[in-house]
Amino acid sequence: MPVDIWLYFILGFMIIGSIASLEIKNILSSIITIGVVGLGLSLAFLFLGAPDLALVQFVFEILCVIILIRAFAKRSIEVRALRRDVPETIVAIIILLSIFVLSIFALADLPSFGKPIVRVAERYLANAGAETGSQNIVTSVILNYRIYDTLGEVTVLFTAILGSFTVLRKLGRKKRHAE
Amino acid sequence: MILYIMCFFLFLVGIYGAITKRDLIKIILAIGIMGYSVNLFLVLLAYRSGALIPILVEGLNIPPNMMVDPIPQALVLTSIVIELGITALMAALAIRIYQKYDTFDITKIRRLQG
Numbered sequence: 001m002p003v004d005i006w007l008y009f010i011l012g013f014m015i016i017g018s019i020a021s022l023e024i025k026n027i028l029s030s031i032i033t034i035g036v037v038g039l040g041l042s043l044a045f046l047f048l049g050a051p052d053l054a055l056v057q058f059v060f061e062i063l064c065v066i067i068l069i070r071a072f073a074k075r076s077i078e079v080r081a082l083r084r085d086v087p088e089t090i091v092a093i094i095i096l097l098s099i100f101v102l103s104i105f106a107l108a109d110l111p112s113f114g115k116p117i118v119r120v121a122e123r124y125l126a127n128a129g130a131e132t133g134s135q136n137i138v139t140s141v142i143l144n145y146r147i148y149d150t151l152g153e154v155t156v157l158f159t160a161i162l163g164s165f166t167v168l169r170k171l172g173r174k175k176r177h178a179e
Numbered sequence: 180m181i182l183y184i185m186c187f188f189l190f191l192v193g194i195y196g197a198i199t200k201r202d203l204i205k206i207i208l209a210i211g212i213m214g215y216s217v218n219l220f221l222v223l224l225a226y227r228s229g230a231l232i233p234i235l236v237e238g239l240n241i242p243p244n245m246m247v248d249p250i251p252q253a254l255v256l257t258s259i260v261i262e263l264g265i266t267a268l269m270a271a272l273a274i275r276i277y278q279k280y281d282t283f284d285i286t287k288i289r290r291l292q293g
Contacts, residue, residue: 003226003228004182007182007223008181008182008185011182011185011186011189011219012185014189014215015185015188015189015192018189018192018193018196018212018215019192021208021212022192022195022196022200022205022208022209022212027202027204030204030205030208031204031208034208034211034212037212037215038211038215041215041218041219044219044222045219045222048222048223048225048226048247049226049230049231049232049233049247050222050232050247050252050255051232052252052256053218053222053252053255053256053259056256056259056260057218057259060259060260060262060263063263064211064263064266067266067267067270068204068207068208068266068270071270071271071273071274072204072270072273088199089199092195092198092199093195096191096194096195099191100187100188100191103184103187104184107180107183107184107187108180110180110183110224111224112180113180113182113183113223113226113228114226114227114228114229115227115228116224116225116226116227116248118227118244118248120250121248121249121250122243122244124249124250125233125243125244125246125249126243128235129235135234135235135236135237136233136234136235137233137234137235137246137249138233138249138252138253138256141249141250141252141253142253142256142257146250146253146254149254149257150257153257153260153261156261156264157260157261157263157264159264160261160264160265160267160268161264161267163268163271164264164267164268164270164271167268167271167272167275168271168274168275
């Protein structure tokens, strides 16, 4: 079967899954459904020729589901019957559908699926083996050609983790001063 | 083309969740959905039909125009890892808000109203 058919199937599955996860009342089921959507994305990466991405997405999804369940499952046992504004929802859906219709014209200008414009990567693909000595070209792009980008990523990740620790620590600084 | 449209529809589902839901957890999940669709869109743009994965194999000379574009893959790898950190930070903030206000409903969190 060609790649397109698989991708139609997986993308439709992901769309249905994400709508379901937003509309389910029980929060535990909703988190698990988002996990299913992420695993579908991992499968799509596998079909698109990106095995590294598939592995990283798989690990990300498992960790994400664990974090969210650990954080929220116990706190929301009570069934949340939040009333919703029907007119607000209808207006939002109308605006989003009009954006969707407009986007079709914009997306028609992109190069069609399967025929990308590859200029910079031509050089990497031709020379990466000799220049960096790495067999995996994705690795040589991350760790050699675009190393500053990776440095920035590590900085952002460090800041995010530092932020979570600061927000979640037991004793605030103010309290310690008062004692 | 139809794949791009479906991918954009997934993004719109994420926006819909983020602007109409009142539950903080649902908003976090919706932002996650938007992240998925952006990552998938970048990798979709890079795919070359019939191409192989960008890994060099000894003794097997694959011509460079028979491989998938590696740059979007490398950048999406970065973006996925950052998304994990962002999700953890949002979860931490939501837990703190719950401890202070005893609710996840954003209309009841008074002092955050603009």
